[in-house]
Amino acid sequence: MKLKPFFLLLQGVLIGFLNVHAQSTMTHSFYKAVTINMDVNTAYSKTLILLHEIYDGTNTLPTNYAVGTIMAVRGTTGADHRLNVVNIHSGSGYRSIRAFITSNNDMATDWKLKTCTYNGKRYMALDVPYKNQQHKEGYHFAGWVRSSGENLKTVTYEINGVPQNQNVLSNVQDFSPNMIARHQVSQLTITGNVGIGTSSPAERLSVNGNIRAKEVKVEMANWPDYVFKEGYVLPSLVEVDKYIQSHGHLPGIPTTQEAEANGIELGEINRKLLEKVEELTLHLIEKDRENTLLQDRLSVIEKHIGITKTSYEK
Structure with a gap:
């Protein structure tokens, strides 16, 4: 009978130990869940978000990457609280650059991958979707980012048609995604239009290019x-x-x-x-x-x- 209090105490200690370890989370040293500071917050502004440094064609580079999600909130009731989201898969190391994105937006332009030179270094950057009103609630990132230069830094390059930051920002170019995405599913359902090689499909499937198939079945009436x-x-x-x-x-x-x-x-x-x-x-x-x-x-x-x-x- 004297052992019962001891076992009860031991039971409590074990339960507490298990609860603590069940709730603990290992955090990667390059993981971030942050709000990205905006260099300006004004209407009619066009902005790049520098993700990480990339190989510049001359000097080899240590491992750089950005893998995660950015949410841009336009804010205010009049803006319908539009959310523009992009999933980023980008990396550069030694002499290679690999990147692609998937995104949604409700703006006049799309999320786009860009390369640019900022303060003498080459960067992979995101061109933020543009509309006359800015993302007043800012940009929020969750994921892994590692850069030998700047990372998750906003640089506005135009306000109301007037170029900005030309003294530090130059050579802004489109980047063509060069990674392969695979979806191993038994069925993929898309409710809207799909564009391949075009950003504005008017039909259920619009293809700007060649199609190769073993069989094409077209349902017909009035044969x-x-x-x-x-x-x-x-x-x-x-x-x-x-x-x-x-x-x-x-x-x-x-x-x-x-x-x-x-x-x-x-x-x-x-x-x-x-x-x-x-x-x-x-x-x-x-x-x-x-x-x-x-x-x-x-x-x-x-x-x-x-x-x-x-x-x-x-």
Whole structure:
């Protein structure tokens, strides 16, 4: 019975020990969750956020990186408290530079990766989405950042169309993302438009470039088998010839100007081309019948006047 208080005490100590260790968090030395100081906070301003130093093409560089998320808050009720968020994956070391971003915004421009020279050093930077009103609530970063120069530093380069900080900032250039993102999922659902090689897709999928596929399936309606049905008015070849002479293209087919300006709808153009093929097939069948009839009549005439195949050969 005397041991019971001891075990109760030991139990309490163990529970406390486990609770303390269960709640403890190991923090990486380069991890930050900070508010990025703004160099200016005024309307009509365009700003870069310096992420980390990068290889400048001459001197090798120690490890530099920025991996995390920046949230920019436009603030005020009139601005609808717009949140503009960017996920950053960027690094530079020795003689290489690798970076890409994913983002969303509600501004006139997008988040963009830039390179620039600041106080003589080359940096990977973010071009903050621009609109006439600035992000009054500032920029907030959470993630890992390591730089042999500046890091998470804002530099405004324009206010109301007037260049800023030209004495320390120069050589601002677009950076083309050069990393690969993979999403290993069984299904990817996107509710809006998707643009590949274009930033303003007007269709569900807009591709500015080539597409290679083993199979493309286009759902169709009004397939042109109606050409073979009774009652279809087949344009005569004379009518088609007159139309071509007047318009320079087949009836119902887009002109060169229309195709170049608007592109072509794959399903619709295939439907129209098949319609023309079926019309052409009917004309060929008709001409074959006429040809057979003429051959039969010619044979009768030749037989009547005594002309044989041997006579033609002589």
